[in-house]
Amino acid sequence: MENIAELAKSVMNADRRALSQAITLIESSRDDHRIQAMELMDHLRSSDRKAIRVGLSGTPGVGKSTFIESFGTYLTGMGLRVAVLAVDPSSIRSGGSILGDKTRMERLAREPNAYIRPSPSQTHLGGVARRSREAVAICEAAGFDTILVETVGVGQSEIEAASMVDLFVLLLLPNAGDELQGIKKGILEMADLVLINKADGHLKKDAEKSLRDFQGAKNYTIEAQNFGSPDFLCCSALNREGLVEVYERIFEKRELLHKNGHWIENRQNQQKQWLRMLVDEELQQRFHHQPGIQEKIEILEEEIISQNKLPSICAENLLDDWFTNNKG
Ligand SMILES: Nc1nc2c(ncn2[C@@H]2O[C@H](COP(=O)(O)OP(=O)(O)OP(=O)(O)O)[C@@H](O)[C@H]2O)c(=O)[nH]1
Ligand SMILES: [Mg+2]
Structure with missing residues (x-):
C-alpha cells in the first residue's frame, strides 16, 4: 500500500482509482490493513x-x-x-x-x-x-x-x-x-x-x-x-x-x-452511537480471539451437559477470568 497520506489526498481530489483503493482497504479485515484504514480515516477528517x-x-x-x-x-x-x-x-x-x-x-x-x-x-x-x-x-x-x-x-x-x-x-x-x-x-x-x-x-x-x-x-x-x-x-x-x-x-x-x-444533532448522535457499537464489536473480537478461548467454551459446554452446570455461572466465571487477567 502506498503512503496513506497520499492516498487520502488523492481521495479528496476525487481520484476514482484512489477511491476504490481506499474502500478496498477499509473492507479488509487484515490487522495491518485495519491500522492503515484508521490512519486513512483520520486523514480524511x-x-x-x-x-x-x-x-x-x-x-x-x-x-x-x-x-x-x-x-x-x-x-x-x-x-x-x-x-x-x-x-x-x-x-x-x-x-x-x-x-x-x-x-x-x-x-x-x-x-x-x-x-x-x-x-x-x-x-x-x-x-x-x-x-x-x-x-x-x-x-x-x-x-x-x-x-x-x-x-x-x-x-x-x-x-x-x-x-x-x-x-x-x-x-x-x-x-x-x-x-x-x-x-x-x-x-x-x-x-x-x-x-x-x-x-x-x-x-x-x-x-x-x-x-x-x-x-x-x-x-x-x-x-x-x-x-x-x-x-x-x-x-x-x-x-x-x-x-x-x-x-x-x-x-x-x-x-x-x-x-x-436536527441535521447536526442527528450526525452527532450517530457518532456517539457509533462509538458504543465499536466498543461492543471490539470487545467481542478480542474476547473470541484469545488463544484457547474456543476450547474453554467447548469444555464448559460439555460440563453444562455432563455436570449439569448452570450456563449463567459458567459465563460469569469465564468473563471474570478474562477481565481479571487483562487488568491494567
Ligand atoms: N412498471 C414498472 N416496473 C418497474 C418500475 N421500477 C422497477 N420496475 C421493474 O421491477 C422489476 C424489479 O426492479 P429492480 O429495480 O430490479 O428491483 P430491486 O428492488 O432492485 O430488486 P432486488 O435487487 O431484487 O431487490 C424489474 O423488472 C423492473 O423493470 C416502475 O417504476 N414501473
Ligand atoms: Mg436491485
Whole structure:
C-alpha cells in the first residue's frame, strides 16, 4: 500500500482509482490493513465536506436498482456527483437481491460523475456496519454531493443503514397495505419519505389510491401529528416520472433539518452511537480471539451437559477470568 497520506489526498481530489483503493482497504479485515484504514480515516477528517446521505430501502423487486439508475442519472444530469453504496449485513443475500448491482444501473455506472460500489462479495461475520460507514465517510471526503445507501427491506439492515444517513427513503409497491402489515411498523416510522413506485400502466390507479390512503392515515393518527411522519409520493422509476418531486422533497427536508438543527444533532448522535457499537464489536473480537478461548467454551459446554452446570455461572466465571487477567 502506498503512503496513506497520499492516498487520502488523492481521495479528496476525487481520484476514482484512489477511491476504490481506499474502500478496498477499509473492507479488509487484515490487522495491518485495519491500522492503515484508521490512519486513512483520520486523514480524511480534514475534509469538512458534507454530502447529503440518503438511505434507500424496499423489498426485493420493488424497484430499488431501477430507482437508483433513474434518480442517480437525474442528479448527475443536474451536474451533481452521486455515490451509491450498499449495506448488506446478511451473509446470505436477502431475497436474492444484489445490492449496488451495476448491471441494473448501466447508465449510471457509465456516468463520470457517479460512483457505484457493490457490497463486498465475501461477507465476513461482523464489521459490516463499520465498512459501510467508513465507505460513506470516504465518499463524503471525495466530494460527492449525494450518497445513496441501498439496503434491502429486512429489518436489521435498515436499522444499520439508518444509523449512517441523514434521510431515509422507503420504496413500496402499489397496494402495499398487506406488505406493510408484514414490514415492521418501525420501518415506516424510520422513513422520511415513502415512495410508491411503479405508479404507471395498470398500477397507476392503485398507486394513487395507496397514496391517498397513506395521506389520510397520516392526518388522523396522533403519533403522526406529534412526532412527524414520512411524506408520501408516487413515482415510476421505470418511466422516470415523479423524480423532480422526489428531488424537491428530499432537498426541502434537508433545508428544514439544517434550519431546526436536527441535521447536526442527528450526525452527532450517530457518532456517539457509533462509538458504543465499536466498543461492543471490539470487545467481542478480542474476547473470541484469545488463544484457547474456543476450547474453554467447548469444555464448559460439555460440563453444562455432563455436570449439569448452570450456563449463567459458567459465563460469569469465564468473563471474570478474562477481565481479571487483562487488568491494567
Ligand atoms: N412498471 C414498472 N416496473 C418497474 C418500475 N421500477 C422497477 N420496475 C421493474 O421491477 C422489476 C424489479 O426492479 P429492480 O429495480 O430490479 O428491483 P430491486 O428492488 O432492485 O430488486 P432486488 O435487487 O431484487 O431487490 C424489474 O423488472 C423492473 O423493470 C416502475 O417504476 N414501473
Ligand atoms: Mg436491485
